[in-house]
Amino acid sequence: MKIKWFGHAAFLLSGNNVVLIDPFITDNPSAPCKWSDINCEIICITHGHQDHFGDAIKIAKKNNAVIISNHEIAEYASQSAMVEGLNKGGSIKMKNTKITMTNAFHSSSMKETYMGEACGYIIESGAKIYHAGDTCLFSDMRLIGDAGLDVAILPIGDRYTMGIDDAVSAVALLMPKIVIPMHYDTFPIIKQNPKKFKALVEAAGKAEVVILKPGEEFEV
Ligand code: NI
């Protein structure tokens, strides 16, 4: 599987299928391309905030892609795109990819409208990836890790999500082989030093940290 970062929480996983997560491209100062450059089959949304829902509708329509999200966002997006609503603990098999919705602790709204609860995803499509979404640290990450993860994609930006120290603790619970940090440096308010995160995780011997630049790709 190839994992490409578009900055912030936006990733493209090219495994058995092509899965796009949280496609915040147009207003994302770190985005390396335009929304119209992205091709995908499935789009997973972690919550209703614009820095995650982003260009989902436009990209879904252009690609005939299916949007996967919580029930409330699926209801909203179904007015303009194909959708599959899930709730936490639930899975869906689409083509050769299995997607499971996990818990996350964060809010979820669009223009003050309640958009269900925030979530993360476990995506199995040749490799097993956990995208935490926006969340704080929580001890049930240990149960998510029990499934055996190849890669965990974790926020380190602080302020709206966990910061570096809690993300280091998250790695100890999740025990993935590889960790990719996200949700930092997009805006000055979430500026972080990912090399500090890498040094702390690798000093604990828990996992290898891969720091991507927006537009960069990593193969697992
Ligand atoms: Ni958010």
Ligand code: MN
């Ligand atoms: Mn966010």
